Amino acid sequence: MTDDEWEYLPLRLPPGVSRLTATTQLSIQAEFGGWELSNVRLYSDGTRKVLLRRKRRKVALPVIT
Numbered sequence: 001m002t003d004d005e006w007e008y009l010p011l012r013l014p015p016g017v018s019r020l021t022a023t024t025q026l027s028i029q030a031e032f033g034g035w036e037l038s039n040v041r042l043y044s045d046g047t048r049k050v051l052l053r054r055k056r057r058k059v060a061l062p063v064i065t
Helices: 019-033
Strands: 006-013 036-042 048-055
Touching: 006 019, 019 036, 019 048
Parallel strands: none
Antiparallel strands: 006 048, 036 048
């Protein structure tokens, strides 16, 4: 996803992922990819849907998966 000012990275974290593991994974994305947290949805089955965003850049940074 993109718009004129931001680019977005949607992530889905399965129900078995602990809060600590999710925090660590998102921190790595932030540190090395320049992403920041835009939105988190926690569903009743434990699934988390996360939306990260970062300012658009002329030179793209690699995505860590």
